[in-house]
Amino acid sequence: MNVLVVGGAGYIGSHMCLCLATAGHRVVALDNLSTGHREAVQWGELVVASLDETSVVAETLRRHEIDVVMHFAACSLVGESMQDPYRYYQNNVSSTLSLLMAMRDAGVAQFIFSSTAAIFGDPQSDQIEENHPRQPINPYGNSKLAVEMLLQDAAQAYGLRATTLRYFNAAGADPQGRIGESHTPETHLIPRLLRRAAGEDLSVQIFGTDYPTRDGSCVRDYIHVNDLAVAHLNAMEHGRSQPGFHCFNLGNGIGHSVLEVVKAAERAVGVPLDIPFGPRRAGDPATLVASSRKAREILDWTPRHDSIDRIVADAWNWHRRPAF
Ligand SMILES: NC(=O)c1ccc[n+]([C@@H]2O[C@H](COP(=O)([O-])OP(=O)(O)OC[C@H]3O[C@@H](n4cnc5c(N)ncnc54)[C@H](O)[C@@H]3O)[C@@H](O)[C@H]2O)c1
Known part of the structure; x- marks a missing residue:
């Protein structure tokens, strides 16, 4: 498969590129390097662009004949989202909408989305199942939930094959030490x-x-970043045979x-x-x-x-x- 990893220069996205390449897929990373690192993209080509550069996104989807988009790019600091919610709705919701529209125009029918435990808000049970009420308590969680709803609607209306994966705490690094977690500021x-x-x-x-x-x-x-990457690989396979919207919680x-x-x-x-x-x-x-x-x-x-x-x-x- 030809897979576009949006946010592929970031922590989880770069481990995803490694995992996809190891499994024999062709990978292209698209990243504006706002929090990511050029050096982290060691598997596949890097397109340096922001999601709101719609012509670059459209051209990338077409030129590389992308089959599947995995979307890791986001602002993801809860505290910052409380101070500056517009930034979160802009980068996490609006940019995702333009990506999805570019995909529809280019005929790319499968999408895998990085969601978060933050969509659930205050936990009502010790183990969070997929049907736990989605009641975020901050703009970061709201922005991710808004995308989940968008994906449900897009699956219904346009036949998008959409899978949302809710991570809890990603941790660990490539055991060979080639890439790892490097955030500024680091909150984990x-x-x-x-x-x-x-x-x-x-x-x-x-x-x-x-x-x-x-x-x-x-x-x-805490879940190892390589285990997360493998879950995306399996979700990609699953979405190929099962159309519609799917959601999974990923923790260990x-x-x-x-x-x-x-x-x-x-x-x-x-x-x-x-x-x-x-x-x-x-x-x-x-x-x-x-x-x-x-x-x-x-x-x-x-x-x-x-x-x-x-x-x-x-x-x-x-x-x-x-x-x-
Ligand atoms: N790290 C965790 O524990 C965790 C937990 C739950 C959910 N998530 C979600 O997983 C995803 C990846 O997290 P991460 O820790 O790897 O973050 P990260 O900041 O390391 O990676 C995000 C990447 O996206 C890029 N980016 C951001 N906005 C962009 C835009 N508009 N256009 C192009 N590129 C853009 C950044 O430069 C960066 O490389 C995020 O969506 C995050 O919300 C992460």
């Missing part, structure tokens, strides 16, 4: 811990020690507490990290874990790198010598 726990361990002046705290969890710290679902189904992640980071790095405890943060649920039962059953997908030690060790392999 594992890279913050590891960048601090590598000598960066980054503050890290354990927010809250009195949650109703096994050790009092929050529990989250095993929650890890913040304290457990800190301990895994200490094991990977080999020294104590002395992470201080702080008060709870407003809006943090105690537990947020995906049920990936549907993806396991229908996409025949099993996370292979599900131990937190493996995830953190691969991330550390990158962070101790990041190439970008």
Whole structure:
């Protein structure tokens, strides 16, 4: 297949390019490098463009005879989305709409979308199933939900084959250390811990020690970025034979507490990290874990790198010598 990876210079998109190329597909990345890295695109051609450059997008779809678009490009900082919602509706919703219209004009009929746990809002159960109410509590989550609704309508009206994959916390890196996670600012726990361990002046705290969890710290679902990429590959296969709109939650189904992640980071790095405890943060649920039962059953997908030690060790392999 000829696959366009929009946001292919970003963290998850670049691992997707690697996974697609390894599986024998032809891959083209389109990215405006706003948060991505040119050096991360090592598999396939890079088209440097923004999604709102509609003529470049249309030309890319046609010239490369694209069969499937995987869409990773977005603004994805919850706090920033509260300060500047227009930016989120513009980049996440409006740009996606122009991409979908260009696809329709070019006759590209399959789309796979990076959605998020943030579409669910406050969790009403410990394991989030696909039919959990979608009630986002910030503009980032709203913007992703708006695209999901757009995709449902497009599947109905234009026959778009659309799959939305909701990730919880992507983590880890290419085990060979060629690419990895490099965000500025970095808001995720594992890279913050590891960048601090590598000598960066980054503050890290354990927010809250009195949650109703096994050790009092929050529990989250960390999934290896390579497992995420394989889920997209399987979703692409599934969407070829099953038209319509599909949604899957992707997590490894095993929650890890913040304290457990800190301990895994200490094991990977080999020294104590002395992470201080702080008060709870407003809006943090105690537990947020995906049920990936549907993806396991229908996409025949099993996370292979599900131990937190493996995830953190691969991330550390990158962070101790990041190439970008
Ligand atoms: N990282 C996570 O844990 C996580 C969790 C849930 C959902 N997601 C979603 O997964 C996707 C990828 O996340 P990531 O962590 O790899 O982010 P990232 O910032 O590393 O990658 C996004 C890429 O998209 C590019 N981009 C942004 N806007 C663009 C535009 N208008 N035109 C062209 N390129 C553009 C950026 O330059 C960047 O390379 C995002 O949609 C994000 O919302 C990520």
